[in-house]
Amino acid sequence: MNIAKKKLGNTNLEVTTLGVGTASLGNLYKKIGDAEAQLTLNRAFECGLNFFDTAPRYGLGLSERRVGDVLREKNKSDYVLSTKVGRVLTRDVHAKTSELRYEFDTPMPFDAHYDYTYDGIMRSYEDSLQRLGLASIDILLIHDIGAFTHSSKDLHYYKQLETSGFSALEELRRSKQIKAVGLGVNETEICERAMQLGQFDCFLLAGRYSLLEQDAIDSFLPKCKEHGASIILGGPYNSGILATGVKGTNTPMYDYAPAPQEIIKRVSDIEDLCNEFNVTLAAAALQFPLAHEAVATVIPGIDSEARMTKTAELFNENIPQEFWNTLKDSGLIKENVPVPSEL
Numbered sequence: 001m002n003i004a005k006k007k008l009g010n011t012n013l014e015v016t017t018l019g020v021g022t023a024s025l026g027n028l029y030k031k032i033g034d035a036e037a038q039l040t041l042n043r044a045f046e047c048g049l050n051f052f053d054t055a056p057r058y059g060l061g062l063s064e065r066r067v068g069d070v071l072r073e074k075n076k077s078d079y080v081l082s083t084k085v086g087r088v089l090t091r092d093v094h095a096k097t098s099e100l101r102y103e104f105d106t107p108m109p110f111d112a113h114y115d116y117t118y119d120g121i122m123r124s125y126e127d128s129l130q131r132l133g134l135a136s137i138d139i140l141l142i143h144d145i146g147a148f149t150h151s152s153k154d155l156h157y158y159k160q161l162e163t164s165g166f167s168a169l170e171e172l173r174r175s176k177q178i179k180a181v182g183l184g185v186n187e188t189e190i191c192e193r194a195m196q197l198g199q200f201d202c203f204l205l206a207g208r209y210s211l212l213e214q215d216a217i218d219s220f221l222p223k224c225k226e227h228g229a230s231i232i233l234g235g236p237y238n239s240g241i242l243a244t245g246v247k248g249t250n251t252p253m254y255d256y257a258p259a260p261q262e263i264i265k266r267v268s269d270i271e272d273l274c275n276e277f278n279v280t281l282a283a284a285a286l287q288f289p290l291a292h293e294a295v296a297t298v299i300p301g302i303d304s305e306a307r308m309t310k311t312a313e314l315f316n317e318n319i320p321q322e323f324w325n326t327l328k329d330s331g332l333i334k335e336n337v338p339v340p341s342e343l
Helices: 033-048 062-071 119-130 146-174 190-194 221-228 238-244 260-278 281-291 304-314 321-329
Strands: 006-007 014-016 051-053 080-085 087-090 111-115 137-142 180-185 202-206 229-232 296-297
Touching: 006 296, 014 080, 014 296, 033 062, 033 304, 051 296, 062 080, 062 119, 080 119, 080 180, 080 221, 087 119, 119 137, 137 146, 137 202, 146 180, 146 190, 180 190, 190 221, 190 238, 221 229, 229 281, 238 260, 238 281, 260 281, 260 321, 281 304
Parallel strands: 051 080, 080 137, 137 180, 180 202, 202 229, 229 296
Antiparallel strands: 006 014, 087 111
């Protein structure tokens, strides 16, 4: 399967336009076995993908261990790897590993603590190398900085990054231990603020540019282009509603919570158009963001070999130009957003 690549910011890294988010491989909400995780990642390589994103938070180190176990057997030139900093994991002898912790059903006996200082970022980076069992990481992303996560402590943690932590990232990039620096967040505001700290190569943005949300087109995405940073688009299904739709019996999830009625109505209208044009809703959600030149790759969460196979099929589904035009004409997406061109 031939999947195109795009350059990441002003770096020499080239990532496939479809990548793999590995939160699910850290047992997000439910357990999956080591064997299934390995099959999933190997299937991604078979489908032609080269970009993998993980984080210490995902299963309190479990995702990094599983990702590293597979990548260790591959040629370094065959993949691009990102992980995250901003949390330091410490041992927890009282960890209740039989219960969900931070939404993960993980056996890893650790706890996570926010730390965006120079020392915290350096420790997180070194710990990730050990968990991955790899000699290098391509991209380091500052995880969950900003008011969306930290609320009243936003300025406290941002000050850590501003006065201390960002210099660690610059040092790692300057010494060529890493190739790119970015944020991994759920909001655009913190990305625009962080641009004042120095040069970022990419922003992993979850859920804020999708079939449901395009406000980023007006300010944030043009600023990324000017700054020289690419977008790694996480959460293309907006927490699931653009994958499941709203016609079934399950509660549609949007932005990590049950969807409000106005969102359900909008998705229902999009689904109706999908049915009219014989388009799969999830395929449209995957393909839409990549029409914008700032978006380098889309990374849905993948939790099984079968899901990886299906995702690759959705990514390559042929969607007629008239479908995109009708979405605009119906006011279901913004008039000024770029849309994929018909093959």
